[in-house]
Every structure is written in structure tokens, then in C-alpha cells.
Amino acid sequence: SAVISQKPSRDICQRGTSLTIQCQVDSQVTMMFWYRQQPGQSLTLIATANQGSEATYESGFVIDKFPISRPNLTFSTLTVSNMSPEDSSIYLCSVGASGSNLLGDTQYFGPGTRLTVL
Amino acid sequence: GDSVTQMEGPVTLSEEAFLTINCTYTATGYPSLFWYVQYPGEGLQLLLKATKADDKGSNKGFEATYRKETTSFHLEKGSVQVSDSAVYFCALSDRGYGGSQGNLIFGKGTKLSVKP
Secondary structure, three states, X not given: OOOEEEEOOEEEEOOOOOEXXXXXXXXXXXXXXXXXXXXXXXXXXXXXXXXXOOOEEOOOOOOXXXXXXXXXXXXXXXXXXXXXXXHOEEEEEEEEOOOOOOOOOOEEEOOOEEEEEO | OOEEEEOOOXXXXXXXOOEEEOEEEEOOOOOEEEEEEXXXXXXXXXXXXXXXXXXXXXXXXXXXXXXXXXXXXXXXXXXXXXXXXXXXXXXXXXXXXXOOOXXXXXXXXXXXXXXO
């Protein structure tokens, strides 16, 4: 499995500001994903981060609010823009198992970033 | 669309008790099924997986069998420990026709508390 790190691990931010979360993997992976876990809730996929092209967003999530970068096969960022208290969540990145058929394959998760918006 | 339904929590057990957490799914393709665990204050860890009907995933004393006829993937452990206290998520990844591109669909999670 891949070793995945996220920065920051937690942050407290003011309403209206933006926060960029970094996700670093110790090996090259084709697929990277960003999820949100609202307090006491399950995980919801925000988008798939595609290397060399624009991210693919799920219904209810838009690029202006959650811009994503994927400059190479080991790194991605998620920005939470113009934050409101409703954005307080844990944000997790995950990667698909490298070098394999990604449909139906395992995902490995980073430790998450705990965001509180005041 | 695809979905996962888990039993509602929280579940509170005494140490060494038997654990079952029910999970059923709906999918149009041939999903892989997973159990993930989230310990307090941590991210998700893969606990076990099964990729086809009748497969049994197992890890750390936990087991789950992929039952296509009942569309279920119930998690079991014969004797729980205090250290098993966590939130458990059932998930599927649909490798069927078109659609999900390998992303996971999660159940709502079941919080387990094990008392000494």
C-alpha cells in the first residue's frame, strides 16, 4: 500500500478565507481522489484529481469552490474557497492502488485534514 | 444508483463479545466490497475487502463474506477488544459498465464502543 501524507493535519480558519490542503504520496499513482467527511457523517466524494487535466467533480461540487491541482503523479492539492462554517469537515485524499486496473480496486486514505471554520 | 446501507449505531459491547455489523448494497455492476475502520482522531484504514461472490475477506480477527444472493457483506468478529472501538464503514467500488471509475460509495458508518 502507499504511504499518504496530508498538510495541514488541522486548521481553524475565518469565514471568507481559503485554505489549500496538500496530499503527497510516496509512489506514483494514476488516480487520486478528494473526499469530505462532515461531522458525524460518512464520506462523500468531491472529485477525482486527474494528472494533466481538469479534475472531475461529483454532483454538488464545483471547481470555483473546490479547485484542485494535480501537477504530477505523487501530489495533489485541494483548495476550499471562500469558506463558511458549513465547510467545517474532515477532508481526505485517497489513491487507487498503483499499477492496476482501477475499476473496483482498493483505495488508500491519507490521515485527513480537520478544518474548522469560524 | 449504487448505494450501501449499514446498521445504525452506536453499538456498545463488552470485551470478548461477538460482533456483527450488517451491510447490504445495491449495485448495477459487479462491485468490490470493503470494510474501512476509522479510529478516534484518525483517517480511514482498509480493514478487509472481497472482490467477487463467496470471497471472504479477513484481517485482525474480523471477517466478512461477499454474499451476492443476499447482496450483503456483514462484518463479524468473534471476540472484540477495547482497542476495536472505532467507526466502521462498509463501501463498494463498482467496476461495472461506465460510471464510477473506481470511486468508493460508503455507508453511513457504525460506531462501535467496547467496554472493559
